[in-house]
Amino acid sequence: MPEGPHEAPPPQLLRTEEAWSDAELKATLEAYKRLLNGERLSKAGLYRELSQRFSRAPGAYERRMQNISAVLSERGQPWVPGLKPQKNVGANVRPRLERLMQEILVGDSDTGTAYEPEVLALLNQPHLPVPSGQQRPATSTKLVTDHARDAAVKAWVLKNAQGMCECCGKSAPFRTVNDLPYLEVHHVRTLASGGADTVDNTVAICPNCHRELHHGTGALELRARLYARVDRLRVEPSDRLKTS
Ligand SMILES: [Zn+2]
Ligand SMILES: [Zn+2]
Known part of the structure; x- marks a missing residue:
């Protein structure tokens, strides 16, 4: 099957197990933040953009965003409707994800949450x-x-x-x-x-x-x-x- 130059990479080239870099987590959080702020965007479109940028399957970004919803929901903070909390955040990713969430979604890096x-x-x-x-x-x-x-x-x-x-x-x-x-x-x-x-x-x-x-x-x-x-x-x- 012929493929145009702007298609997503074929499935066999998509990374699935490779570790998430800070840049990739940040980009995912930035996209999540836009949804949280109520911008009317297609979620599928956001996953596709991220997929093209970081060569991971689009579904991986949806699951990652559901992880973000899970952390927000644990803290009693609002999360994006339609991205149901999914708790399986890898132990190696979670501390970095939480730190970047604080930085990108809350905008402060050293005081934690106000109330437990x-x-x-x-x-x-x-x-x-x-x-x-x-x-x-x-x-x-x-x-x-x-x-x-x-x-x-x-x-x-x-x-x-x-x-x-x-x-x-x-x-x-x-x-x-x-x-x-x-x-x-x-x-x-x-x-x-x-x-x-x-x-x-x-x-x-x-x-x-x-x-x-x-x-x-x-x-x-x-x-x-x-x-x-x-x-x-x-x-x-x-x-x-x-x-x-
Ligand atoms: Zn005191
Ligand atoms: Zn006082």
Whole structure:
């Protein structure tokens, strides 16, 4: 069968097993981003373009885009309808894919996601009972179960704050990619000094107040003001002297 000069390479020349280069992953992400932004493009056309550029079968790009949907869906972020999440991301590709996703889809490279998937899932629930948290969070067993408890406390405190910093009272400085007000969760008495991981030792505050509470010369006064301002906080006996 004769072939024109602009046809896709014949199947026997298509790479299937060869590793994906950063350039190829980036090009796939750029195409995905256009779909995510709502550009009206033919998906098949995008796969064909990528196939011609990198000599891999068009179907490979569809599967790769479904991998991208899977990572986005795990993070509670929107993904392209019609590219159903497909989780079989190769272990050798996944870290690079996630790094490039952050760079290309989110546009920042060193701060990770604002809220963990467990927290996001809880924030989406209409009713959040007050979690019991942990009075004495173990420092030696920081594994999955710990993390899940932490998520319940974090989600409850974030939701309860209703987008306002509990320290200065101002609105969250911006909304996250998940369209949630951005606040940080702070343990008033640090876990390291025996503070509990419970809602009566935890506040949702803006990044400025958070930095000041950790690094400011007036940190102790600010902490005393937090105790006075937020009724649910329980002053632990050893803190009473410092905050009065
Ligand atoms: Zn604040
Ligand atoms: Zn903190």
